[in-house]
Amino acid sequence: MTLQREKRDYSWGMVVDVDKCTGCQACVLACQAENNVPLNLQDRFERARAMQWIRVERYWEGEFPDIKARFIPIMCQHCENAPCEPVCPVFATYHNNEGLNVQVYNRCVGTRYCANGCPYIVRFFNYWEPVWPEAFRNHLNPDVTVRSRGIMEKCSFCVQRIRRGVRNAERDGRKVQDGEIQTACTQACPTDALVFGNFNDKDSRVSKMKDDDRHYTLLPHLATDPNVVYLAQIDTDRSAGSSHG
Amino acid sequence: MQQRRTIDQIHTNRVLLNGQLDTPKWWAPTVITLGIIVAIGFFLIGIMVNKGLGVTGLSRPVYWGLFITTFVFWVGISHAGIMISAILRLSQAEWRRPVTRAAELLTVFSLLTALMFPLMHAGRPWRIIYYIVPYDFARGIMPNVRSPLIWDPVAISTYLTGSTLFLYIALLPDLGNLRDRTTGWQKAFYTILALGWRGNPRQWKLQTVGGILLSALMLPIFVSVHSIVSWDFAVTPAVEGWHSTIFAPYFVIGAVHSGVSAVVTMMALMRWLWKWEDFIRPEHFDALARLLIVVATGWLAFTFLELIFAVYGLDAPEIELRDMQIFQWPWNLLFVVFVFTGYIIPVGMWLQKSVRNNIALMFWSSLFVNIGMWLERFMIIVPGLARKTPFVYTWEAYRPSGLEWFILFWSLAWVTFLMLLFSRFFPLVPLFEQKESQTFGDSIKIGRARVPAIVREAD
Numbered sequence: 001m002t003l004q005r006e007k008r009d010y011s012w013g014m015v016v017d018v019d020k021c022t023g024c025q026a027c028v029l030a031c032q033a034e035n036n037v038p039l040n041l042q043d044r045f046e047r048a049r050a051m052q053w054i055r056v057e058r059y060w061e062g063e064f065p066d067i068k069a070r071f072i073p074i075m076c077q078h079c080e081n082a083p084c085e086p087v088c089p090v091f092a093t094y095h096n097n098e099g100l101n102v103q104v105y106n107r108c109v110g111t112r113y114c115a116n117g118c119p120y121i122v123r124f125f126n127y128w129e130p131v132w133p134e135a136f137r138n139h140l141n142p143d144v145t146v147r148s149r150g151i152m153e154k155c156s157f158c159v160q161r162i163r164r165g166v167r168n169a170e171r172d173g174r175k176v177q178d179g180e181i182q183t184a185c186t187q188a189c190p191t192d193a194l195v196f197g198n199f200n201d202k203d204s205r206v207s208k209m210k211d212d213d214r215h216y217t218l219l220p221h222l223a224t225d226p227n228v229v230y231l232a233q234i235d236t237d238r239s240a241g242s243s244h245g
Numbered sequence: 246m247q248q249r250r251t252i253d254q255i256h257t258n259r260v261l262l263n264g265q266l267d268t269p270k271w272w273a274p275t276v277i278t279l280g281i282i283v284a285i286g287f288f289l290i291g292i293m294v295n296k297g298l299g300v301t302g303l304s305r306p307v308y309w310g311l312f313i314t315t316f317v318f319w320v321g322i323s324h325a326g327i328m329i330s331a332i333l334r335l336s337q338a339e340w341r342r343p344v345t346r347a348a349e350l351l352t353v354f355s356l357l358t359a360l361m362f363p364l365m366h367a368g369r370p371w372r373i374i375y376y377i378v379p380y381d382f383a384r385g386i387m388p389n390v391r392s393p394l395i396w397d398p399v400a401i402s403t404y405l406t407g408s409t410l411f412l413y414i415a416l417l418p419d420l421g422n423l424r425d426r427t428t429g430w431q432k433a434f435y436t437i438l439a440l441g442w443r444g445n446p447r448q449w450k451l452q453t454v455g456g457i458l459l460s461a462l463m464l465p466i467f468v469s470v471h472s473i474v475s476w477d478f479a480v481t482p483a484v485e486g487w488h489s490t491i492f493a494p495y496f497v498i499g500a501v502h503s504g505v506s507a508v509v510t511m512m513a514l515m516r517w518l519w520k521w522e523d524f525i526r527p528e529h530f531d532a533l534a535r536l537l538i539v540v541a542t543g544w545l546a547f548t549f550l551e552l553i554f555a556v557y558g559l560d561a562p563e564i565e566l567r568d569m570q571i572f573q574w575p576w577n578l579l580f581v582v583f584v585f586t587g588y589i590i591p592v593g594m595w596l597q598k599s600v601r602n603n604i605a606l607m608f609w610s611s612l613f614v615n616i617g618m619w620l621e622r623f624m625i626i627v628p629g630l631a632r633k634t635p636f637v638y639t640w641e642a643y644r645p646s647g648l649e650w651f652i653l654f655w656s657l658a659w660v661t662f663l664m665l666l667f668s669r670f671f672p673l674v675p676l677f678e679q680k681e682s683q684t685f686g687d688s689i690k691i692g693r694a695r696v697p698a699i700v701r702e703a704d
Contacts, residue, residue, distance in 0.1 A: 048304035110368015112308035119483035127299035150368025
């Protein structure tokens with residue numbers, strides 16, 4: 001069984017300050033490069049099969065000219081109570097003892113049941129064998145498995161970076177320092193809207209941020225208990241539509 | 246209601262064994278044509294396994310589509326067998342007798358077909374064996390028993406095993422009959438299968454007890470199989486249209502609706518193709534149509550309850566889903582076709598006695614039901630996924646590819662092919678059941694009174 005949050009050495013999580021997000025998509029690109037996500041060509045978008053482990057959703061509020069664009073980055077929420085986990089018949093997705101919802105590619109048989117179970121629609125199926133242009137051959141990240149066709153994949157919180165960070169810390173006989181491990185998206189975010197860290201460390205940035213008055217989680221009525229906490233957008237100009245984060 | 250007809254045993258043997266001893270002329274060309282369609286279907290499935298599921302029209306978040314619909318459809322059809330041969334047997338409905346075997350056969354073949362759909366629908370079907378059979382104890386990775394996808398193969402394989410045994414036990418007396426009427430390799434074939442059936446009282450008693458026991462043991466399956474199939478959907482809180490507590494009884498009664506209708510379709514075909522007018526009578530159609538009116542109306546109640554629950558909650562995503570299902574093109578067309586073919590046209594027809602006794606009209610009305618019931622599953626599975634959460638950013642549509650449509654029709658051809666192949670070697674109407682019902686109906690005159698010639702032994 002999975003350990004309770006408090007009993008873990010590390011409980012990884014992320015805080016997303018929606019107020020700071022400009023919708024620049026740097027996180028999407030960084031994630032794509034870090035995690036060997038196949039290229040999303042035009043037909044992938046047209047067939048609704050594009051893979052973006054993190055996506056920036058854009059919503060329009062109000063009517064022109066009083067119109068606002070709202071952005072919200074959405075990635076796997078690494079739910080403590082993940083609806084994708086119990087439905088997998090082969091334990092290809094399960095919760096590990098660091099609060100991560102992990103995907104074991106070798107076990108996956110591709111029933112896509114986890115994707116149906118996920119309310120955040122952040123799980124992706126490899127409909128085809130991924131192909132990269134010849135020029136990209138040597139650009140793949142050697143730390144990350146290239147997924148074959150017929151299996152699910154999703155945001156792993158850059159588990160390869162977490163493993164390296166924890167390994168280095170264990171070698172030195174200490175715990176991982178706050179800010180020592182960065183996921184690709186947090187590293188790339190120019191406005192610092194994405195912050196990654198250990199919720200079990202009371203002094204970490206994410207622990208301090210997650211209790212902000214603006215905090216909320218996505219689809220809380222489903223009781224999934226996500227490890228990604230959002231901070232609501234503050235609307236200084238109330239004239240354009242109503243503000244509800 | 247049921248006229249009493251006397252058919253002597255020689256006539257019964259001659260007519261009901263015509264499929265084996267005197268194969269009709271249409272049989273070979275039909276089986277060859279179906280065989281070609283089946284071969285093309287297997288070839289396409291091979292292409293799909295080889296190239297990947299990109300050849301389907303599935304997308305994100307519509308990860309399940311036509312294949313899962315067809316899987317649920319065939320599991321639904323399979324409820325024919327248990328309804329006719331277990332429930333009607335235990336309730337001693339005499340009119341069930343000529344159709345028991347065909348219904349049970351339909352169960353076995355439709356379950357076999359249903360099982361193939363989740364297999365071919367998986368991303369890596371060659372690894373599915375890992376979860377159906379517990380494997381690799383050394384690493385301690387057992388299948389996840391919390392997943393409905395584990396319950397599914399368990400329920401379906403239990404049903405398949407029970408039905409196959411049931412079918413075989415009911416086949417034994419007829420196999421003995423065929424063994425005595427054939428020569429050469431056929432005689433050897435039937436001799437092995439008949440397991441030394443001689444028709445002595447002890448064998449009859451065992452055969453009857455075995456049949457009744459299997460009927461009773463399979464009764465829980467009547468509830469469990471389609472409940473479990475419905476839980477594939479009902480356990481996912483993320484999908485608005487799926488996460489519903491009425492799904493289990495709703496699916497079960499829908500399955501009976503489509504399964505019994507499929508039996509009606511098959512009875513009409515049997516009557517026409519093998520000219521069994523003496524055995525499959527209008528009164529059988531009449532009885533089934535009366536049963537179907539009740540089942541269909543119960544099913545309709547669930548259909549509307551589901552919609553009422555949705556509207557009552559005033560949950561925005563759910564309202565949006567129902568709006569799409571009922572009012573948005575092309576779903577509105579499908580919805581109208583579904584309501585008319587699933588209930589209004591067939592039940593409207595069955596309320597007329599003249600229709601209930603008209604074989605051609607019963608054939609068409611029962612076909613309508615299954616068109617409607619297939620659409621019902623499609624309308625539950627796909628719109629639910631297409632509008633599954635409030636994230637309007639990822640609302641998508643689904644257009645099945647040509648390959649998916651062909652594999653749907655392949656499954657129809659495949660079941661028909663298997664049934665026809667079976668009909669060449671085994672009688673589709675149980676001879677012994679037919680003779681038994683004749684004997685039960687016999688009466689003798691004692692003085693002025695007529696009394697039954699046989700008293701049914703208390704079970």
